[in-house]
Amino acid sequence: MKSHYYCSQCLTKQVIRTCELATEKRELREEAVIECMKFLGSFNLKETPSYFGSQIQKIIKEITGNSDPYRIYKERSTEFAEKMIEKLSIDSIEKALRAALTANSIDYGGDKIIEYKETFEEMMKAEIAVNESEKLFKEIEKAEKIVYFFDNAGEAVFDKKFIDFFEAEVIAVGKRSPMFNDITVSELKKMGFENVMDCGDNTGVLRIDKKLEKELKAADVIISKGQANFESLPELWNGVYYLFKVKCRPMSEYLSIPIGSDMVIKI
Amino acid sequence: MKSHYYCSQCLTKQVIRTCELATEKRELREEAVIECMKFLGSFNLKETPSYFGSQIQKIIKEITGNSDPYRIYKERSTEFAEKMIEKLSIDSIEKALRAALTANSIDYGGDKIIEYKETFEEMMKAEIAVNESEKLFKEIEKAEKIVYFFDNAGEAVFDKKFIDFFEAEVIAVGKRSPMFNDITVSELKKMGFENVMDCGDNTGVLRIDKKLEKELKAADVIISKGQANFESLPELWNGVYYLFKVKCRPMSEYLSIPIGSDMVIKI
Incomplete structure:
Protein backbone atom coordinates (compact mmCIF):
# COMPACT_ATOMS: atom_id res chain seq x y z
CA MET A 1 0.00 0.00 0.00
CA LYS A 2 1.32 3.41 -0.97
CA SER A 3 1.32 6.30 1.50
CA HIS A 4 -1.78 8.44 2.08
CA TYR A 5 -1.40 12.19 2.52
CA TYR A 6 -2.54 11.67 6.12
CA CYS A 7 0.55 9.50 6.80
CA SER A 8 2.64 12.68 7.04
CA GLN A 9 0.91 13.50 10.34
CA CYS A 10 1.44 10.02 11.76
CA LEU A 11 5.09 9.97 10.66
CA THR A 12 5.81 13.27 12.41
CA LYS A 13 4.20 11.90 15.57
CA GLN A 14 6.45 8.86 15.26
CA VAL A 15 9.46 11.17 14.98
CA ILE A 16 8.65 12.96 18.25
CA ARG A 17 7.73 9.80 20.14
CA THR A 18 10.81 7.88 19.00
CA CYS A 19 13.17 10.79 19.71
CA GLU A 20 11.77 11.13 23.21
CA LEU A 21 12.11 7.41 23.83
CA ALA A 22 15.61 7.34 22.35
CA THR A 23 17.25 10.00 24.50
CA GLU A 24 16.80 12.36 27.43
CA LYS A 25 19.27 14.83 25.88
CA ARG A 26 17.41 17.83 24.53
CA GLU A 27 20.09 18.74 21.94
CA LEU A 28 20.09 15.23 20.48
CA ARG A 29 16.27 15.20 20.30
CA GLU A 30 16.37 18.55 18.53
CA GLU A 31 19.04 17.44 16.08
CA ALA A 32 17.19 14.19 15.36
CA VAL A 33 13.82 15.94 14.85
CA ILE A 34 15.36 18.48 12.46
CA GLU A 35 17.09 15.74 10.46
CA CYS A 36 13.88 13.70 10.33
CA MET A 37 11.91 16.72 9.13
CA LYS A 38 14.54 17.28 6.42
CA PHE A 39 14.03 13.69 5.35
CA LEU A 40 10.21 14.04 5.50
CA GLY A 41 10.62 16.94 3.08
CA SER A 42 10.83 14.09 0.56
CA PHE A 43 7.41 12.77 1.62
CA ASN A 44 5.43 11.45 -1.34
CA LEU A 45 2.62 9.04 -2.15
CA LYS A 46 4.69 6.56 -4.16
CA GLU A 47 6.51 4.95 -1.24
CA THR A 48 4.96 2.80 1.51
CA PRO A 49 4.42 4.31 4.97
CA SER A 50 6.88 1.70 6.27
CA TYR A 51 9.61 3.10 4.03
CA PHE A 52 9.34 6.53 5.65
CA GLY A 53 8.87 5.03 9.11
CA SER A 54 11.98 2.91 8.85
CA GLN A 55 14.13 5.73 7.49
CA ILE A 56 13.05 7.90 10.43
CA GLN A 57 14.08 5.14 12.81
CA LYS A 58 17.46 4.91 11.12
CA ILE A 59 18.08 8.67 11.42
CA ILE A 60 17.06 8.76 15.09
CA LYS A 61 19.16 5.73 15.99
CA GLU A 62 22.21 7.20 14.29
CA ILE A 63 21.92 10.63 15.91
CA THR A 64 20.96 9.51 19.41
CA GLY A 65 23.20 6.44 19.46
CA ASN A 66 20.29 4.40 20.80
CA SER A 67 19.89 1.30 18.65
CA ASP A 68 16.61 0.22 20.28
CA PRO A 69 14.50 3.19 21.44
CA TYR A 70 11.40 1.02 22.02
CA MET B 1 9.38 32.56 21.25
CA LYS B 2 11.40 30.28 19.00
CA SER B 3 10.07 26.92 17.86
CA HIS B 4 10.33 23.82 20.03
CA TYR B 5 11.16 20.47 18.43
CA TYR B 6 7.64 19.39 19.36
CA CYS B 7 6.18 22.12 17.08
CA SER B 8 6.96 19.91 14.06
CA GLN B 9 4.17 17.55 15.15
CA CYS B 10 1.67 20.35 15.66
CA LEU B 11 2.58 21.95 12.33
CA THR B 12 2.02 18.72 10.43
CA LYS B 13 -1.38 18.37 12.11
CA GLN B 14 -2.16 21.91 11.00
CA VAL B 15 -1.21 20.95 7.44
CA ILE B 16 -3.67 18.05 7.34
CA ARG B 17 -6.48 19.94 9.05
CA THR B 18 -6.13 23.02 6.87
CA CYS B 19 -5.90 21.00 3.65
CA GLU B 20 -9.04 19.09 4.56
CA LEU B 21 -10.88 22.30 5.37
CA ALA B 22 -9.59 24.01 2.22
CA THR B 23 -10.77 21.51 -0.38
CA GLU B 24 -12.74 18.33 -0.95
CA LYS B 25 -10.52 17.47 -3.94
CA ARG B 26 -8.17 14.64 -3.06
CA GLU B 27 -5.52 15.56 -5.66
CA LEU B 28 -5.32 19.13 -4.38
CA ARG B 29 -5.07 17.95 -0.77
CA GLU B 30 -2.27 15.58 -1.79
CA GLU B 31 -0.41 18.27 -3.72
CA ALA B 32 -0.76 20.75 -0.86
CA VAL B 33 0.40 18.24 1.79
CA ILE B 34 3.45 17.28 -0.27
CA GLU B 35 4.37 20.93 -0.83
CA CYS B 36 3.91 21.71 2.87
CA MET B 37 6.10 18.77 3.84
CA LYS B 38 8.76 20.04 1.41
CA PHE B 39 8.58 23.38 3.17
CA LEU B 40 8.66 21.74 6.62
CA GLY B 41 11.90 20.10 5.51
CA SER B 42 13.31 23.51 6.46
CA PHE B 43 11.97 23.19 10.03
CA ASN B 44 14.37 24.63 12.59
CA LEU B 45 14.40 26.11 16.08
CA LYS B 46 15.40 29.64 15.10
CA GLU B 47 12.05 30.73 13.66
CA THR B 48 8.79 31.23 15.56
CA PRO B 49 6.06 28.58 15.27
CA SER B 50 3.89 31.31 13.68
CA TYR B 51 6.39 31.70 10.84
CA PHE B 52 6.03 28.04 9.87
CA GLY B 53 2.27 28.09 10.49
CA SER B 54 1.72 31.10 8.27
CA GLN B 55 3.89 29.74 5.45
CA ILE B 56 1.88 26.53 5.51
CA GLN B 57 -1.33 28.54 5.22
CA LYS B 58 0.11 30.41 2.24
CA ILE B 59 1.07 27.20 0.43
CA ILE B 60 -2.33 25.60 1.03
CA LYS B 61 -4.26 28.69 -0.05
CA GLU B 62 -2.24 28.94 -3.25
CA ILE B 63 -2.60 25.29 -4.22
CA THR B 64 -6.25 24.83 -3.26
CA GLY B 65 -7.38 28.27 -4.39
CA ASN B 66 -9.26 28.68 -1.10
CA SER B 67 -8.26 31.98 0.47
CA ASP B 68 -10.10 31.32 3.75
CA PRO B 69 -10.12 27.61 4.70
CA TYR B 70 -11.31 28.30 8.26
Missing part, protein backbone atom coordinates in the same frame (compact mmCIF):
# COMPACT_ATOMS: atom_id res chain seq x y z
CA ARG A 71 13.21 -1.50 24.22
CA ILE A 72 11.45 -0.47 27.45
CA TYR A 73 8.04 -0.51 25.77
CA LYS A 74 8.76 -3.92 24.31
CA GLU A 75 9.66 -5.28 27.75
CA ARG A 76 6.53 -3.71 29.25
CA SER A 77 4.36 -5.14 26.47
CA THR A 78 5.80 -8.59 26.96
CA GLU A 79 5.21 -8.46 30.72
CA PHE A 80 1.64 -7.30 30.08
CA ALA A 81 1.06 -10.07 27.54
CA GLU A 82 2.46 -12.75 29.82
CA LYS A 83 0.19 -11.66 32.67
CA MET A 84 -2.83 -11.37 30.39
CA ILE A 85 -2.37 -14.79 28.81
CA GLU A 86 -2.37 -16.35 32.30
CA LYS A 87 -5.82 -14.88 32.95
CA LEU A 88 -7.32 -16.25 29.74
CA SER A 89 -8.00 -19.95 29.45
CA ILE A 90 -7.03 -20.45 25.84
CA ASP A 91 -8.14 -24.01 25.19
CA SER A 92 -8.80 -24.00 21.45
CA ILE A 93 -7.17 -22.80 18.25
CA GLU A 94 -10.22 -20.56 17.67
CA LYS A 95 -9.74 -18.79 20.98
CA ALA A 96 -5.99 -18.62 20.42
CA LEU A 97 -6.48 -16.90 17.06
CA ARG A 98 -8.98 -14.49 18.61
CA ALA A 99 -6.53 -13.60 21.38
CA ALA A 100 -3.64 -13.19 18.92
CA LEU A 101 -5.76 -10.78 16.87
CA THR A 102 -6.73 -8.79 19.96
CA ALA A 103 -3.09 -8.68 20.99
CA ASN A 104 -2.35 -6.82 17.76
CA SER A 105 -3.62 -3.80 19.72
CA ILE A 106 -0.50 -3.84 21.89
CA ASP A 107 1.22 -1.39 19.59
CA TYR A 108 3.28 1.77 19.79
CA GLY A 109 4.16 2.30 16.15
CA GLY A 110 1.13 4.02 14.72
CA ASP A 111 -0.93 7.11 15.28
CA LYS A 112 -2.13 6.04 18.71
CA ILE A 113 -0.62 4.06 21.54
CA ILE A 114 -3.06 1.24 22.09
CA GLU A 115 -2.88 -0.89 25.17
CA TYR A 116 -6.27 -1.91 26.42
CA LYS A 117 -5.47 -3.40 29.80
CA GLU A 118 -8.88 -3.70 31.35
CA THR A 119 -10.78 -4.36 28.17
CA PHE A 120 -8.70 -7.09 26.56
CA GLU A 121 -11.31 -9.74 27.34
CA GLU A 122 -14.07 -7.42 26.11
CA MET A 123 -12.16 -6.84 22.87
CA MET A 124 -11.88 -10.59 22.36
CA LYS A 125 -15.67 -10.75 22.07
CA ALA A 126 -15.80 -8.41 19.08
CA GLU A 127 -16.80 -9.96 15.79
CA ILE A 128 -14.00 -10.34 13.25
CA ALA A 129 -14.96 -7.96 10.42
CA VAL A 130 -13.52 -10.03 7.57
CA ASN A 131 -13.21 -13.59 8.71
CA GLU A 132 -11.55 -16.35 6.71
CA SER A 133 -10.42 -18.18 9.82
CA GLU A 134 -12.42 -21.38 9.14
CA LYS A 135 -10.51 -21.82 5.86
CA LEU A 136 -7.28 -20.99 7.67
CA PHE A 137 -7.89 -23.63 10.39
CA LYS A 138 -8.49 -26.29 7.75
CA GLU A 139 -5.25 -25.38 5.97
CA ILE A 140 -3.32 -25.35 9.25
CA GLU A 141 -4.67 -28.80 10.11
CA LYS A 142 -3.41 -30.29 6.86
CA ALA A 143 -0.14 -28.35 6.73
CA GLU A 144 3.33 -29.79 7.19
CA LYS A 145 5.17 -26.47 7.05
CA ILE A 146 3.91 -23.04 8.11
CA VAL A 147 5.76 -19.71 7.78
CA TYR A 148 4.66 -17.13 10.36
CA PHE A 149 5.59 -13.44 9.97
CA PHE A 150 5.58 -11.86 13.44
CA ASP A 151 4.70 -8.28 14.28
CA ASN A 152 5.28 -6.64 17.68
CA ALA A 153 6.85 -7.79 20.91
CA GLY A 154 4.25 -8.53 23.59
CA GLU A 155 1.77 -9.57 20.95
CA ALA A 156 4.24 -12.34 20.06
CA VAL A 157 3.41 -14.08 23.35
CA PHE A 158 -0.10 -14.61 21.99
CA ASP A 159 1.20 -15.63 18.57
CA LYS A 160 3.25 -18.31 20.26
CA LYS A 161 0.16 -19.61 22.05
CA PHE A 162 -1.69 -19.71 18.71
CA ILE A 163 1.24 -21.56 17.10
CA ASP A 164 1.20 -24.12 19.94
CA PHE A 165 -1.97 -25.48 18.34
CA PHE A 166 -0.18 -26.13 15.02
CA GLU A 167 1.13 -29.61 14.36
CA ALA A 168 3.20 -28.46 11.39
CA GLU A 169 6.82 -27.33 11.42
CA VAL A 170 6.86 -23.55 11.94
CA ILE A 171 9.33 -21.03 10.51
CA ALA A 172 9.18 -17.88 12.66
CA VAL A 173 9.99 -14.67 10.77
CA GLY A 174 11.03 -11.49 12.58
CA LYS A 175 13.04 -8.32 11.98
CA ARG A 176 16.79 -8.62 11.72
CA SER A 177 17.41 -5.72 14.14
CA PRO A 178 15.20 -3.45 16.30
CA MET A 179 12.55 -1.57 14.35
CA PHE A 180 9.89 0.23 16.41
CA ASN A 181 8.46 -2.34 18.80
CA ASP A 182 8.69 -5.18 16.28
CA ILE A 183 10.04 -8.46 17.52
CA THR A 184 13.52 -9.37 16.32
CA VAL A 185 14.95 -12.75 15.32
CA SER A 186 17.07 -12.89 18.46
CA GLU A 187 13.98 -12.23 20.62
CA LEU A 188 12.10 -14.98 18.78
CA LYS A 189 14.96 -17.38 19.53
CA LYS A 190 14.80 -16.39 23.20
CA MET A 191 11.08 -17.21 23.15
CA GLY A 192 11.97 -20.75 22.15
CA PHE A 193 11.48 -20.79 18.40
CA GLU A 194 14.05 -22.99 16.67
CA ASN A 195 13.48 -22.17 13.00
CA VAL A 196 13.86 -18.42 12.85
CA MET A 197 14.46 -16.22 9.81
CA ASP A 198 14.57 -12.51 9.18
CA CYS A 199 12.75 -10.36 6.65
CA GLY A 200 15.05 -7.36 6.83
CA ASP A 201 14.71 -4.29 8.97
CA ASN A 202 15.62 -0.76 8.10
CA THR A 203 15.11 -0.64 4.36
CA GLY A 204 11.38 -0.13 4.85
CA VAL A 205 10.66 -2.90 2.36
CA LEU A 206 10.32 -6.46 3.58
CA ARG A 207 13.30 -8.34 2.27
CA ILE A 208 12.85 -11.91 1.16
CA ASP A 209 16.24 -13.51 0.70
CA LYS A 210 16.90 -16.82 -1.06
CA LYS A 211 16.68 -18.82 2.16
CA LEU A 212 13.33 -17.33 3.16
CA GLU A 213 12.06 -17.59 -0.43
CA LYS A 214 12.80 -21.31 -0.37
CA GLU A 215 10.78 -21.74 2.84
CA LEU A 216 7.89 -19.65 1.48
CA LYS A 217 7.77 -21.81 -1.65
CA ALA A 218 7.79 -24.97 0.46
CA ALA A 219 5.20 -23.71 2.96
CA ASP A 220 1.65 -25.05 3.00
CA VAL A 221 0.41 -22.00 4.89
CA ILE A 222 1.86 -18.49 5.26
CA ILE A 223 0.53 -16.30 8.06
CA SER A 224 1.40 -12.64 8.50
CA LYS A 225 0.59 -10.58 11.58
CA GLY A 226 0.07 -6.84 11.67
CA GLN A 227 -0.89 -3.96 9.44
CA ALA A 228 2.65 -2.97 8.44
CA ASN A 229 3.31 -6.42 6.94
CA PHE A 230 -0.02 -6.18 5.12
CA GLU A 231 1.12 -2.88 3.62
CA SER A 232 4.21 -4.43 1.99
CA LEU A 233 3.99 -8.22 1.75
CA PRO A 234 1.24 -8.62 -0.91
CA GLU A 235 3.58 -7.05 -3.48
CA LEU A 236 6.17 -9.74 -2.71
CA TRP A 237 4.16 -12.89 -2.17
CA ASN A 238 0.74 -14.38 -2.98
CA GLY A 239 -1.52 -16.63 -0.96
CA VAL A 240 -0.80 -15.21 2.48
CA TYR A 241 -3.22 -15.10 5.43
CA TYR A 242 -3.12 -11.64 7.02
CA LEU A 243 -4.19 -11.30 10.65
CA PHE A 244 -4.38 -7.69 11.78
CA LYS A 245 -6.35 -4.89 13.32
CA VAL A 246 -7.10 -1.87 11.10
CA LYS A 247 -5.22 0.85 12.92
CA CYS A 248 -5.28 4.06 10.95
CA ARG A 249 -7.37 6.22 8.68
CA PRO A 250 -5.46 5.50 5.46
CA MET A 251 -5.83 1.73 5.96
CA SER A 252 -9.47 2.17 6.93
CA GLU A 253 -10.12 4.13 3.70
CA TYR A 254 -8.08 1.67 1.62
CA LEU A 255 -10.13 -1.31 2.85
CA SER A 256 -13.41 0.58 3.41
CA ILE A 257 -13.49 -0.93 6.90
CA PRO A 258 -13.74 1.01 10.20
CA ILE A 259 -10.65 1.63 12.32
CA GLY A 260 -10.38 -1.05 15.00
CA SER A 261 -11.79 -3.84 12.79
CA ASP A 262 -10.16 -7.25 13.05
CA MET A 263 -9.21 -8.95 9.79
CA VAL A 264 -8.42 -12.54 8.85
CA ILE A 265 -8.00 -12.39 5.08
CA LYS A 266 -6.15 -14.42 2.44
CA ILE A 267 -4.59 -12.49 -0.43
CA ARG B 71 -14.30 30.41 7.17
CA ILE B 72 -16.94 27.85 8.22
CA TYR B 73 -15.26 27.32 11.60
CA LYS B 74 -15.06 31.05 12.14
CA GLU B 75 -18.75 31.42 11.43
CA ARG B 76 -19.55 28.51 13.74
CA SER B 77 -17.36 29.95 16.49
CA THR B 78 -19.03 33.33 16.20
CA GLU B 79 -22.51 31.79 16.39
CA PHE B 80 -21.42 29.79 19.44
CA ALA B 81 -19.93 32.87 21.10
CA GLU B 82 -23.02 34.96 20.44
CA LYS B 83 -25.29 32.31 21.98
CA MET B 84 -22.94 31.80 24.94
CA ILE B 85 -22.62 35.50 25.74
CA GLU B 86 -26.42 35.75 25.91
CA LYS B 87 -26.44 33.07 28.63
CA LEU B 88 -23.87 34.86 30.77
CA SER B 89 -24.81 38.00 32.60
CA ILE B 90 -21.60 39.94 32.18
CA ASP B 91 -22.16 42.95 34.42
CA SER B 92 -18.60 43.92 35.37
CA ILE B 93 -15.23 44.41 33.73
CA GLU B 94 -13.86 41.62 35.94
CA LYS B 95 -16.39 39.14 34.64
CA ALA B 96 -15.90 40.40 31.09
CA LEU B 97 -12.15 39.81 31.30
CA ARG B 98 -12.73 36.34 32.75
CA ALA B 99 -15.11 35.48 29.91
CA ALA B 100 -12.74 36.88 27.26
CA LEU B 101 -9.95 34.70 28.66
CA THR B 102 -12.16 31.62 28.68
CA ALA B 103 -13.19 32.39 25.12
CA ASN B 104 -9.55 32.03 24.12
CA SER B 105 -10.37 28.30 24.16
CA ILE B 106 -12.49 28.66 21.04
CA ASP B 107 -9.57 27.82 18.82
CA TYR B 108 -8.76 25.65 15.84
CA GLY B 109 -5.18 26.65 15.16
CA GLY B 110 -3.18 24.58 17.60
CA ASP B 111 -2.62 20.99 18.49
CA LYS B 112 -6.17 20.41 19.69
CA ILE B 113 -9.53 21.76 18.65
CA ILE B 114 -10.90 23.28 21.82
CA GLU B 115 -14.54 24.24 22.06
CA TYR B 116 -15.94 23.56 25.46
CA LYS B 117 -19.65 24.09 24.88
CA GLU B 118 -21.12 22.71 28.06
CA THR B 119 -18.31 23.69 30.36
CA PHE B 120 -17.75 27.32 29.38
CA GLU B 121 -19.30 28.55 32.64
CA GLU B 122 -17.30 25.97 34.61
CA MET B 123 -14.10 27.14 32.92
CA MET B 124 -14.87 30.72 33.88
CA LYS B 125 -14.59 29.69 37.54
CA ALA B 126 -10.97 28.55 37.18
CA GLU B 127 -8.36 30.66 38.91
CA ILE B 128 -6.16 32.76 36.61
CA ALA B 129 -2.67 31.26 37.00
CA VAL B 130 -0.71 34.48 36.55
CA ASN B 131 -3.00 37.38 37.30
CA GLU B 132 -2.08 41.03 36.80
CA SER B 133 -5.67 42.00 36.05
CA GLU B 134 -6.04 44.40 39.01
CA LYS B 135 -3.15 46.48 37.64
CA LEU B 136 -4.67 46.23 34.17
CA PHE B 137 -8.07 47.47 35.35
CA LYS B 138 -6.48 50.50 37.00
CA GLU B 139 -4.58 51.34 33.82
CA ILE B 140 -7.72 50.89 31.70
CA GLU B 141 -9.66 53.22 34.00
CA LYS B 142 -7.14 56.01 33.56
CA ALA B 143 -6.45 55.43 29.88
CA GLU B 144 -7.46 57.69 27.02
CA LYS B 145 -6.27 55.40 24.24
CA ILE B 146 -6.08 51.60 24.25
CA VAL B 147 -4.70 49.38 21.47
CA TYR B 148 -6.24 45.89 21.45
CA PHE B 149 -4.65 43.05 19.42
CA PHE B 150 -7.39 40.54 18.63
CA ASP B 151 -6.95 36.82 18.23
CA ASN B 152 -9.62 34.45 16.87
CA ALA B 153 -13.10 34.94 15.47
CA GLY B 154 -15.80 33.86 17.92
CA GLU B 155 -13.58 34.80 20.84
CA ALA B 156 -13.74 38.37 19.47
CA VAL B 157 -17.41 38.57 20.52
CA PHE B 158 -16.20 38.32 24.13
CA ASP B 159 -13.35 40.76 23.53
CA LYS B 160 -15.91 43.28 22.30
CA LYS B 161 -17.93 42.78 25.47
CA PHE B 162 -14.77 43.37 27.54
CA ILE B 163 -13.97 46.49 25.51
CA ASP B 164 -17.49 47.82 26.10
CA PHE B 165 -16.35 48.51 29.69
CA PHE B 166 -13.50 50.75 28.48
CA GLU B 167 -14.07 54.46 28.43
CA ALA B 168 -10.95 55.10 26.34
CA GLU B 169 -10.72 55.29 22.58
CA VAL B 170 -9.94 51.79 21.29
CA ILE B 171 -7.81 50.84 18.28
CA ALA B 172 -8.77 47.30 17.23
CA VAL B 173 -5.94 45.35 15.59
CA GLY B 174 -6.61 42.29 13.43
CA LYS B 175 -5.04 40.35 10.59
CA ARG B 176 -4.98 41.95 7.16
CA SER B 177 -6.30 38.81 5.42
CA PRO B 178 -7.53 35.37 6.61
CA MET B 179 -5.00 33.46 8.66
CA PHE B 180 -6.25 30.31 10.42
CA ASN B 181 -9.32 31.33 12.37
CA ASP B 182 -7.91 34.74 13.30
CA ILE B 183 -10.21 37.68 12.98
CA THR B 184 -9.48 40.04 10.08
CA VAL B 185 -9.71 43.82 9.91
CA SER B 186 -12.79 43.65 7.69
CA GLU B 187 -14.51 41.33 10.18
CA LEU B 188 -13.65 43.74 13.02
CA LYS B 189 -15.23 46.56 11.02
CA LYS B 190 -18.36 44.43 10.54
CA MET B 191 -18.48 43.94 14.30
CA GLY B 192 -18.76 47.71 14.69
CA PHE B 193 -15.20 48.79 15.48
CA GLU B 194 -14.40 52.13 13.93
CA ASN B 195 -10.65 52.43 14.53
CA VAL B 196 -9.28 49.28 12.96
CA MET B 197 -5.69 48.51 11.96
CA ASP B 198 -3.84 45.46 10.72
CA CYS B 199 -0.69 43.78 11.97
CA GLY B 200 0.09 41.83 8.82
CA ASP B 201 -0.89 38.33 7.96
CA ASN B 202 1.09 35.75 6.11
CA THR B 203 4.67 36.71 6.86
CA GLY B 204 4.50 34.86 10.15
CA VAL B 205 5.91 37.87 11.95
CA LEU B 206 3.57 40.52 13.28
CA ARG B 207 4.09 43.59 11.16
CA ILE B 208 3.95 46.97 12.83
CA ASP B 209 3.75 49.66 10.17
CA LYS B 210 4.28 53.40 10.75
CA LYS B 211 0.58 54.04 11.33
CA LEU B 212 0.24 51.29 13.94
CA GLU B 213 3.57 52.27 15.52
CA LYS B 214 2.22 55.78 16.01
CA GLU B 215 -0.86 54.45 17.79
CA LEU B 216 1.20 52.11 19.96
CA LYS B 217 3.41 55.00 21.03
CA ALA B 218 0.36 57.08 21.85
CA ALA B 219 -1.50 54.31 23.67
CA ASP B 220 -1.88 54.29 27.45
CA VAL B 221 -2.60 50.56 27.48
CA ILE B 222 -1.81 47.82 24.96
CA ILE B 223 -3.67 44.53 25.28
CA SER B 224 -2.86 41.45 23.24
CA LYS B 225 -5.06 38.36 23.08
CA GLY B 226 -3.89 34.85 22.36
CA GLN B 227 -0.80 32.68 22.54
CA ALA B 228 0.40 33.32 18.98
CA ASN B 229 0.63 37.06 19.59
CA PHE B 230 2.52 36.35 22.81
CA GLU B 231 5.01 34.30 20.79
CA SER B 232 5.93 37.23 18.53
CA LEU B 233 4.89 40.59 19.96
CA PRO B 234 7.35 40.89 22.91
CA GLU B 235 10.21 41.11 20.41
CA LEU B 236 8.53 44.12 18.78
CA TRP B 237 7.00 46.06 21.66
CA ASN B 238 7.36 46.50 25.41
CA GLY B 239 4.77 47.09 28.09
CA VAL B 240 1.99 44.94 26.67
CA TYR B 241 -0.69 43.08 28.65
CA TYR B 242 -1.01 39.54 27.32
CA LEU B 243 -4.27 37.70 27.91
CA PHE B 244 -4.14 34.08 26.82
CA LYS B 245 -4.59 30.46 27.66
CA VAL B 246 -1.48 28.24 27.57
CA LYS B 247 -2.34 25.86 24.76
CA CYS B 248 0.61 23.65 23.96
CA ARG B 249 3.53 21.77 25.44
CA PRO B 250 6.26 24.09 24.15
CA MET B 251 4.55 27.14 25.69
CA SER B 252 3.87 25.22 28.88
CA GLU B 253 7.58 24.32 29.13
CA TYR B 254 8.66 27.86 28.20
CA LEU B 255 6.56 29.41 30.98
CA SER B 256 6.76 26.47 33.42
CA ILE B 257 2.97 26.64 33.66
CA PRO B 258 0.52 23.77 32.99
CA ILE B 259 -1.35 23.56 29.67
CA GLY B 260 -4.79 25.16 30.06
CA SER B 261 -3.59 27.87 32.47
CA ASP B 262 -5.03 31.36 32.00
CA MET B 263 -2.56 34.24 31.94
CA VAL B 264 -2.90 38.00 32.44
CA ILE B 265 0.67 39.22 32.32
CA LYS B 266 2.44 42.49 31.46
CA ILE B 267 5.74 42.23 29.62
